[in-house]
Amino acid sequence: xxAVTQSPRSKxxxxxxxxxxxxxxxxxxxxxxxxxxxxGHGLRLIHYSYVADSxxxxxxxxxxxxxxxxxxxxxxxxxxASLSQTAVYFxxxxxxxxxxxxxxxxxxxxx
Amino acid sequence: SQWGEENLQALSIQEGEDVTMxxxxxxxxxxxxxxRQDSGRGPALIILIRSNERxxxxxxxxxxxxxxxxxxxLSITxAQCEDTAVYFxxxxxxxxGRALIFGTGTTVSxxx
Numbered sequence: 001x002x003a004v005t006q007s008p009r010s011k012x013x014x015x016x017x018x019x020x021x022x023x024x025x026x027x028x029x030x031x032x033x034x035x036x037x038x039x040g041h042g043l044r045l046i047h048y049s050y051v052a053d054s055x056x057x058x059x060x061x062x063x064x065x066x067x068x069x070x071x072x073x074x075x076x077x078x079x080x081a082s083l084s085q086t087a088v089y090f091x092x093x094x095x096x097x098x099x100x101x102x103x104x105x106x107x108x109x110x111x
Numbered sequence: 112s113q114w115g116e117e118n119l120q121a122l123s124i125q126e127g128e129d130v131t132m133x134x135x136x137x138x139x140x141x142x143x144x145x146x147r148q149d150s151g152r153g154p155a156l157i158i159l160i161r162s163n164e165r166x167x168x169x170x171x172x173x174x175x176x177x178x179x180x181x182x183x184x185l186s187i188t189x190a191q192c193e194d195t196a197v198y199f200x201x202x203x204x205x206x207x208g209r210a211l212i213f214g215t216g217t218t219v220s221x222x223x
Contacts, residue, residue, distance in 0.1 A: 035213075042214055042215040043213040045211075048210050090154075098211070099144070100146075100211060101155075102153025102155065104151075
């Protein structure tokens with residue numbers, strides 16, 4: 001049973017529209033992360049959170065907001081989606097040894 | 112960038128062969144994680160090596176860490192078709208002390 005679940009699994013959005021990607025974990029982990037994956041760039045950190053109601057910027061936060069309303073839930077928000085935000089987005093939680101547990105990813109296409 | 116320039120992007124081998132991929136990193140780290148990503152799925156940890164370990168084995172996997180040269184390697188012995196995947200190294204170089212920084216990954220393709 002998947003411990004980190006992302007929704008939706010895929011999304012087509014229009015340029016300038018608002019997109020919300022959701023993540024839910026049942027690992028009881030404090031830390032959660034949003035990464036973006038593009039071909040040739042590996043995984044790049046967008047935002048992370050170590051406690052509910054608090055989020056931190058990662059390496060590439062511009063154009064993204066994050067929300068952590070509870071320990072289990074972590075959302076990534078694109079207020080004004082742009083073509084350059086077409087990518088696969090992964091949510092993860094981490095345990096006390098800092099092992100990351102990833103969701104299956106959300107494929108976002110911005111047209 | 113956290114990573115050096117010599118990370119190999121793709122390797123193609125046949126079943127039964129051994130394969131080694133390398134990562135170099137630019138800033139101090141206490142641990143190197145190796146993740147595997149199968150097509151259409153999220154990455155999953157396969158082996159982790161700490162700065163006080165020079166070598167770590169898990170089944171057919173062998174990881175090494177050389178802190179003096181700031182490099183790590185992952186070897187797969189007697190590769191099988193199911194080893195086909197993208198392999199990432201990642202370090203805990205600081206982003207609030209917890210977030211991992213990933214390399215660009217090596218695509219390994221194993222053919223029968």
